[in-house]
Amino acid sequence: MTLNLRRLQADASDFAGQLDQLLSWEGVSSKEVQSSVEAIIQQVRSQGDSAVLELTQKFDRHPARTFAELEIPQSQLKVAFDSLPVARREALQAAAERVSRYHEKQKQGSWQYTEEDGTLLGQQVMPLDRVGVYVPGGKAAYPSSVLMNALPAKVAGVKEIIMVVPAPNGELNSLVLGAAWLCGVTRVFTLGGAQAVAALAYGTQTVPAVDKIVGPGNIFVATAKRAVFGKVGIDMIAGPSEILVVCDGQTDPDWIAMDLFSQAEHDEDAQSILVSWDKAYLDRVEASIQRLLPEMERRDIIATSLQERGALIEVASEQEAIAMINRIAPEHLELSIADPEAWLPQIRHAGAIFMGRYTAEAVGDYCAGPNHVLPTSGTARFSSPLGVYDFQKRSSLIFCSPEGASELGRIAGELADGEALTAHARSARYRIQD
Structure with missing residues (x-):
């Protein structure tokens, strides 16, 4: 060759x-792909579990007859981890420890300061409540994707991590499942494609809706992530x-x-x-x-x-x-x-x-x-690598003392007048202490 x-x-x-x-790179969605993805998302939104099961049977040739068969219990994840060859299990553990240690450095804390007049300003940093992790399962199995997506979320303090991974023909990969157990993933579903993204974004009777979806996938997954952005956050279109x-x-x-x-x-x-x-x-x-x-x-x-x-x-x-x-x-x-x-x-x-x-x-x-x-x-x-900061959100903190309300009210009132927003101006000025 x-x-x-x-x-x-x-x-x-x-x-x-x-x-x-x-x-x-012209690998963007064609009209046909977009149309197909939109139809799948709508089907999942309207029919929930039954649509996801039907689509999984169709596209992944999964033998499941009920939706319950698409969820992998924690006990099975633990068995998968324990069944790994010793050298591979130890390598997975070593990698997880290194990835966690690195991402610990990225954690951002809340902060605040108080001005001379008693006004307090700051920022409160909180983890997302629930995230979805998409792990590819087509041409190859990617336990590394489990580590890289789930561990930063874990370090950030996310309480629920919902993982989806396609299982073509119902075949499961022990290394991927073992990685999910090691990373403390909350629930695992053998779902893939646009239907998995739709289930995570909108929720079904069984799959809980998440706040953000991360992880790579094929053109249908990427198109679906783009389509649900706004309803949920996404990491990127890779x-x-x-x-x-x-x-x-x-x-x-x-x-x-x-x-x-x-x-x-x-x-x-x-x-x-x-x-x-x-x-x-x-x-x-x-x-x-x-x-x-x-x-x-x-x-x-x-x-x-x-x-x-x-x-x-x-x-x-x-x-x-x-x-x-x-x-x-x-x-x-x-x-x-x-x-x-x-x-x-x-x-x-x-x-x-x-x-x-x-x-x-x-x-x-x-x-x-x-x-x-x-x-x-x-x-x-x-843009930047995925990190702990992608699983945290920030709220601004503002507390006005009476003196601070007077000072800020005068400034805000003047600027609001300049924008012809009368209610803004009066709201700010009501707090002014003469």
Whole structure:
């Protein structure tokens, strides 16, 4: 198998257009998908459990005959955890401990201060009451998604975590169920697709309505999340996984090739890009890719991903590489260079930054500690990794002393007059102490 890898040069006259084309992602919902999702949501809203059961039987070929069979009891989650091979169970526990410890640092507390006249101002931070976690269950099983979505919610203090995970043909994954038990998930339903999102958003006779839905899924899940946003909160609309590796030419090319593979193997739409100012090194990495690819179990997926959306890009300098990073705003950024910390002040847009030659992006997917739910498709320009702060909400606190009410009433009254809002002005001025 020989790949036709895209090679780009940043100094080419048409490079900007080539890069735009490479980065463009048209995986948005078609009218057909949107129409299908809207119909599913309406069916779930009007028929509840019976609709969800029917749709699960249809799309997931689930053998359940009653809705009760779609819920996994806590005792079964515990059995799944205990049944794991010792090494895998210990790895899951170690990863959970690391993810929890990292997210503990993100907790935000309430605060307040009192002004000289006795007016108190502040902010009260509280966890969400109930959240829904969507865990994919199609092409592969993702226990790591359970850890990364449920544990920040747990650290934030969310009392109820409702997990949905599709079980095609009724097949369950012990590692996913074991992870749910380890993370303290409240209830687990074997539901997937738009019907699972609708059930979480609006509730059914059995599935409780949640305040926020997090977790990745296919185009139907993403479309459904977009449709229910406003009724509930959502984390993000995620696109395919992506990695940008920047290398100075001194890292083993086999390592870099495998780092590119690690994202490409997710699915055919994933994107893996290598940037370097060392042309000979790009040649060496390409040779490693061609040599290592036949060994890969998911080589067909990797090959399609690299040919359709991958690239090796030659730049003229380190500064040009940094400009490329900020232009792409990658989900995962690997700085496989001698002094990555020196670059940090200049990197404005990246979901997660993996620093140094020994830091593979793959460890971030599972156990490093930071969250692997990251902004994709350039959205790192304005959004951040999933974290504890996504499961907390803030209320402003205002308490006026009589003196403070007088001072603020005069200011507010004047501004309200300027907006011609008479009731605002009079309400504020009623509290003024002469």
